[in-house]
Amino acid sequence: MDLLAQYALYGLVSASILALPASALTLVYGLLHYPNFAIAELVMVGAYVAVALQVVGVPLPLAVGGAGLLVGALATGLDQGLFRRVRRYGPLPPLLMSIGVMFILQNAVRFVAGNRMRAFDLPVLRPLEVLGLRIGPYQLVMVGVSVVLLVVGHLLLARTRIGKAIRATADNPEVALASGIDAERVARIVWFATGILAGVAGGLLALETVVSPLMGWNLLLPVFAVAVLGGLGSLSGALVGALIVGLAQEWSTLLLPATYKNLVAFVILAAILLWRPSGLLGRARPSGR
Amino acid sequence: MLEYAIAIVTFTAIYAVVALGLNLQWGETGLVNLGQVGFMAIGAYTSALLALAGWPFWFAIPAAAAAAGASSVLLVAVTPRLREDYLAIVTLGFSEAIRLVLLNEAWIGGGARGLVDLPQPLRGVVPDGAYTAAYAALTVAALAVTGWVFSRITRAPIGRLLRAVREDEVVPQAVGKSVLRLKAQAFVLGAAAAGLGGSLYVHYLRYIAPEMFTAQVSVFVLVAVLAAGGGSHARTVLGAVVVAVILEGTRFLKDYLPGIDGVQLAALRLMVIGAALVALCLWRPEAMARREAP
Amino acid sequence: MSPSGLLSTRGLTRRFGGIRAVDGLDLDVEAGSITGLIGPNGAGKSTAFHLVAGLLRPDAGEIWFDGRRIDGLPAHERARRGLVRSFQVPRELAALSVLDNLLVAAPARRGERLLPAIVSLGRVLAEEAPHRRRAEAILELTGLASHADAPAGRLSGGQKKLLELARTLMAGPRLALLDEPGAGVNPALMARIVETIRARNQEGTTFLVIEHDMDLVMSLCHRVIVMAEGRVIAAGTPDEVQRDPLVLDAYLGGPA
16 A cells, blocks of 8 residues: 555656646647657757756756757747648648657767766755655656646646637637737747747656656657547646556556556557547547538 | 678668558558558567477468568557547557567567577578578568569559548448458558568578667658658669668768767668658658548 | 338437437438439438438438348448448549549459459459440540549549549449539539439439439429428428428528
């Protein structure tokens, strides 16, 4: 029982990391209607940028924040230079293009940084004990920052003018256009937000794990499982999905080797697609005419 | 130098066999499949285990194709329920799931360490000095047979029906053709070709390990098929030649690029493949876009 | 007990959300007839076609074709038994030639199976000859013969409507369900369509035609069935139906 609770806590930590890129994936999907396979590589790039910034002497919080901004700029650039041009051809061309971008990012990092694993230069801290459960101080930071970022994101989306413009465009692009919303500006802002979420997630992930060119690829299935489980396009769905996938992955290690975590994610993904393709909180798309 | 050329021919023929399979699925029938490497793995492990257990190759290699084809039925069963972007995710995840199982279940094929000293077809039949050339000839023959079979299918009335499924599957359905049967046939045959390719690959290298079957390989054959524009078998083979030359034909460049080590050269190759995929999407997006289902 | 028509539905119902698009529909189409299916927009005509052809599943009710229940069969099995539909918005196979669009609809034959195609391609292709001739004859009849080798995507809108009709006929239907075959077609092409339907009817094909053009319905059809709000409100000869007060009410009082 204690073990279950302890692993539930680890699940919460995983969920806090998964929720960020999954929210990014679901934001772009909700607005532009294609899945961005490069999302997990943006997390990986964020991790490298954060570590590199710390190496050159930037304080840790600024390094993580800087990774968010730089990856945000990168993501916006990718959309403007590449994805925007094939957006109107349906989901497949941008989807395939994002796979090409995934290759490019992963190997550009490998080219520059090599296969060697890297990490933040951090003091080793003793885990805290709360109610008999253990949690690392850095894990606490990961959960905290992630929650703050997600809450701020939700508030921006719910309260601000640009947030309303984003939601209106996702709901009905024609009506939004008719009411004077600049759809291109909305797309740029969403892509920038996507990059911030992914970049910060990378920086946070680097607090706990070593950084390697393959870390993005290893996140891809869980991130998709989270977004699809919650319903592609649904932000609150991504949160629920992250909790379920995070818990399932951590609890699975009680029974299965840890290397099966991604298989657990795939099983969740496949099951939800077969059972309820619109996800838990997604809106069912009308089928038939 | 001759050995190097023979090796490139061998790799090219193997990639081409797998690409022809994907072309039948995607180019002809419009079935998205990002998991071709999963079927290669199933074929490769099938024939490797059979050969190690003493079965002859005339049985082990066809069995590899059959096992890969049969396993693809799992995916065929879900295709009618999934939109194409979801199908892309599921097929990619499927192949990764297969790799994870092979990695963890050491009783199947030795886990991460894999299996070494695999038996080779024609070993002992042809003189050792000519073995690599003979193996290259075997892979080219496999390519010729695959191309022959697939081109007969696409020229026959069934080929027309496969293209009809690609264009708009409601139409063949409305005139009395079972779309599920057609999709299943194309998918199973395409997966069988991947199984054949996977089997030829590992018996050539004489070892097998899960690391050989990462999703990258699916993207290599995808680029070959997209470069060919979909549909033509001859151009698909040409696409595979281009991809194989980028991947295998650039190893000598290391001697000419002094500042670059092996890891960097490998990374550069993969960046070229990624850039090719991006360029193909920019160049001909409309060729990849499909008509919306009703 | 099976109803007497070639096609009959009993209590056929389909809801979308809370709306009953088709609501207890009892339809009867006599063998050998050209039957018109008319009604104001939103009456449920196209939904009824989808249900009969198997593109939608009914929530309730029965569909009988030639004395057998068919509502459990998948769409392609229904077509195989001779119940073939055309689409209101043409669904041409754009990249295929016009001739290939028709050959797709040719009846099941050996060349549609893998093994014969691989093992005896020569024989299989030789067996295509009669189907090709029949397709060419249908293209001649529908006035598309000069476009036989062009990609179907390049046809004009009206020609695509003709292609819909041609493909439906190529499938050799016993009952052809035509969904507004004349909508958006110029008068010359329209005359072609009427002529083609009549000629095929003479040879024994039964037609059920959704159409909005009343003049066309009255001149072409032997019987007319009128739908409103998902049900049949009248059926009879064109004359009888035209004088039915319920019909007048549905059209004048309806949204269209």
